[in-house]
Amino acid sequence: xxxxxxxxxxxxxxxxxxxxxxxxxxxxxxxxxxxxxxxxxxxxxxxxxxxxxxxxxxxxxxxxxxxxxxxxxxxxxxxxxxxxxxxxxxxxxxxxxxxxxxxxxxxxxxxxxxxxxxxxxxxxxxxxxxxxxxxxxxxxxxxxxxxxxxxxxxxxxxxxxxxxxxxxxxxxxxxxxxxxxxxxxxxxxxxxxxxxxxxxxxxxxxxxxxxxxxxxxxxxxxxxxxxxxxxxxxxxxxxxxxxxxxxxxxxxxxxxxxxxxxxxxxxxxxxxxxxxxxxxxxxxxxxxxxxxxxxxx
Amino acid sequence: xxxxxxxxxxxxxxxxxxxxxxxxxxxxxxxxxxxxxxxxxxxxxxxxxxxxxxxxxxxxxxxxxxxxxxxxxxxxxxxxxxxxxxxxxxxxxxxxxxxxxxxxxxxxxxxxxxxxxxxxxxxxxxxxxxxxxxxxxxxxxxxxxxxxxxxxxxxxxxxxxxxxxxxxxxxxxxxxxxxxxxxxxxxxxxxxxxxxxxxxxxxxxxxxxxxxxxxxxxxxxxxxxxxxxxxxxxxxxxx
Ligand SMILES: Nc1ncnc2c1ncn2[C@@H]1O[C@H](COP(=O)(O)OP(=O)(O)O)[C@@H](O)[C@H]1O
Ligand SMILES: [Mg+2]
Numbered sequence: 337x338x339x340x341x342x343x344x345x346x347x348x349x350x351x352x353x354x355x356x357x358x359x360x361x362x363x364x365x366x367x368x369x370x371x372x373x374x375x376x377x378x379x380x381x382x383x384x385x386x387x388x389x390x391x392x393x394x395x396x397x398x399x400x401x402x403x404x405x406x407x408x409x410x411x412x413x414x415x416x417x418x419x420x421x422x423x424x425x426x427x428x429x430x431x432x433x434x435x436x437x438x439x440x441x442x443x444x445x446x447x448x449x450x451x452x453x454x455x456x457x458x459x460x461x462x463x464x465x466x467x468x469x470x471x472x473x474x475x476x477x478x479x480x481x482x483x484x485x486x487x488x489x490x491x492x493x494x495x496x497x498x499x500x501x502x503x504x505x506x507x508x509x510x511x512x513x514x515x516x517x518x519x520x521x522x523x524x525x526x527x528x529x530x531x532x533x534x535x536x537x538x539x540x541x542x543x544x545x546x547x548x549x550x551x552x553x554x555x556x557x558x559x560x561x562x563x564x565x566x567x568x569x570x571x572x573x574x575x576x577x578x579x580x581x582x583x584x585x586x587x588x589x590x591x592x593x594x595x596x597x598x599x600x601x602x603x604x605x606x607x608x609x610x611x612x613x614x615x616x617x618x619x620x621x622x623x624x625x626x627x628x629x630x631x632x633x
Numbered sequence: 634x635x636x637x638x639x640x641x642x643x644x645x646x647x648x649x650x651x652x653x654x655x656x657x658x659x660x661x662x663x664x665x666x667x668x669x670x671x672x673x674x675x676x677x678x679x680x681x682x683x684x685x686x687x688x689x690x691x692x693x694x695x696x697x698x699x700x701x702x703x704x705x706x707x708x709x710x711x712x713x714x715x716x717x718x719x720x721x722x723x724x725x726x727x728x729x730x731x732x733x734x735x736x737x738x739x740x741x742x743x744x745x746x747x748x749x750x751x752x753x754x755x756x757x758x759x760x761x762x763x764x765x766x767x768x769x770x771x772x773x774x775x776x777x778x779x780x781x782x783x784x785x786x787x788x789x790x791x792x793x794x795x796x797x798x799x800x801x802x803x804x805x806x807x808x809x810x811x812x813x814x815x816x817x818x819x820x821x822x823x824x825x826x827x828x829x830x831x832x833x834x835x836x837x838x839x840x841x842x843x844x845x846x847x848x849x850x851x852x853x854x855x856x857x858x859x860x861x862x863x864x865x866x867x868x869x870x871x872x
Binding site: 504507508510511514515517518519520521522523524525 | 685687706707708711712716717719723725726727728732735736737739740784788
């Protein structure tokens with residue numbers, strides 16, 4: 337039982353990290369960025385390339401090396417997200433929603449098959465493998481590495497939460513999400529803030545990508561597809577556009593999957609997750625924490 | 634002659650096939666309250682949006698304190714102190730009252746200045762101080778209008794443009810809002826006041842313009858306009 341909970345929370349914190357970017361972008365420009373999962377993949381691949389370049393340095397201090405690579409990969413994916421927004425989405429900001437959505441799907445394919453051309457179609461084995469010391473907590477087996485990864489994920493989420501709720505930039509993001517024209521009248525450079533939002537969301541996905549590479553050990557150019565859908569599911573469960581809701585949604589999805597696979601068997605994992613998506617979309621499309629607040633008239 | 638705060642010359646604005654402004658010209662002198670009157674669809678909102686850079690004119694110029702700002706970006710126009718309080722208030726509904734005011738002060742980098750202006754806004758609009766931690770969307774219409782004005786004050790306006798601040802407010806509140814506008818003006822801020830409520834606007838304005846179909850058809854001092862039979866008939870509800 338406690339093992340199931342721990343597994344759920346562990347996977348859920350990954351989902352939450354990726355889902356946050358999904359949700360932030362949706363919140364601010366109402367775009368379902370289908371390429372978001374591919375930024376996670378890009379994070380895993382740029383982390384892979386950097387670890388390769390660092391070579392022997394890595395072996396002795398794998399957790400520290402992974403941490404440094406994590407920051408660099410976040411920078412890389414963050415910038416990729418900014419470029420994606422600038423090139424693919426910004427020119428379409430006044431276009432119909434469907435055009436934007438189709439562009440997002442196209443961007444997703446471009447990233448996937450672009451990576452395939454550069455890195456090849458075969459899965460890559462991560463040069464760092466996190467395994468080792470196991471702790472027993474309330475009957476659950478928890479590795480130190482898992483704890484470290486969850487710790488990083490939680491730290492990133494807390495930082496994001498503080499940024500959004502306390503800082504001038506975060507306030508501007510929330511204002512744009514509510515009313516971009518009014519934000520413009522406040523002197524906010526809306527384009528710049530949107531670009532920053534993409535940077536942050538993409539960097540979080542990149543972080544999750546590197547951590548997944550280090551934990552699972554294997555990466556491939558399509559790895560972002562399923563996680564993208566899972567992140568979308570998590571965002572919908574929690575309330576897309578709502579940050580606390582999205583974090584909660586990630587954890588809830590992780591737990592649902594963990595228990596679902598325990599009862600139904602591993603092959604039902606994705607069926608179960610997407611069943612939840614459909615259920616939420618029909619029964620409570622605003623998610624657990626969505627629409628808790630008054631909308632503008 | 635006082636120096637000119639705002640000067641609009643021959644503005645043409647089109648939305649696709651609709652021509653919203655046709656050669657509109659007007660000026661606001663430093664320290665003045667100028668009323669811009671007209672019926673629904675006359676082009677009042679478009680005029681303000683053109684000044685704040687939300688709408689690009691097909692022809693004509695916008696000058697602020699002598700400088701051409703026709704092609705400036707909205708943030709740089711705000712930076713100059715041209716502050717637009719939009720029609721319908723446009724309060725950020727899920728941000729608190731205080732956060733809304735802080736949004737008004739977005740371009741203000743100096744913390745001491747920001748704090749001084751926040752204090753001033755709360756002092757001038759004490760209702761906001763009581764509701765400081767409440768979400769903007771939960772305020773009444775009158776309070777939201779006060780918040781919209783407070784937000785503009787924190788930006789440090791040199792010229793304040795208000796789009797129908799009396800809309801949807803009870804007569805007593807209209808008077809309260811007009812009093813606040815007069816107080817702000819008394820401290821040296823020029824005001825361009827768009828209103829359909831001509832009576833209320835002409836009570837505090839120094840001068841006014843009447844626009845119809847995107848053109849200025851009449852202008853004069855507030856006293857002249859209030860006495861003009863055409864204004865009385867069309868906008869002051871007859872005698
Ligand atoms: N975004 C828009 N797209 C198309 N037409 C518009 C738009 N905004 C205003 N108009 C038209 O321009 C004219 C002037 O509108 P507006 O400036 O809002 O007038 P007012 O504020 O005086 O009521 C109207 O005919 C209106 O229908
Ligand atoms: Mg209007």
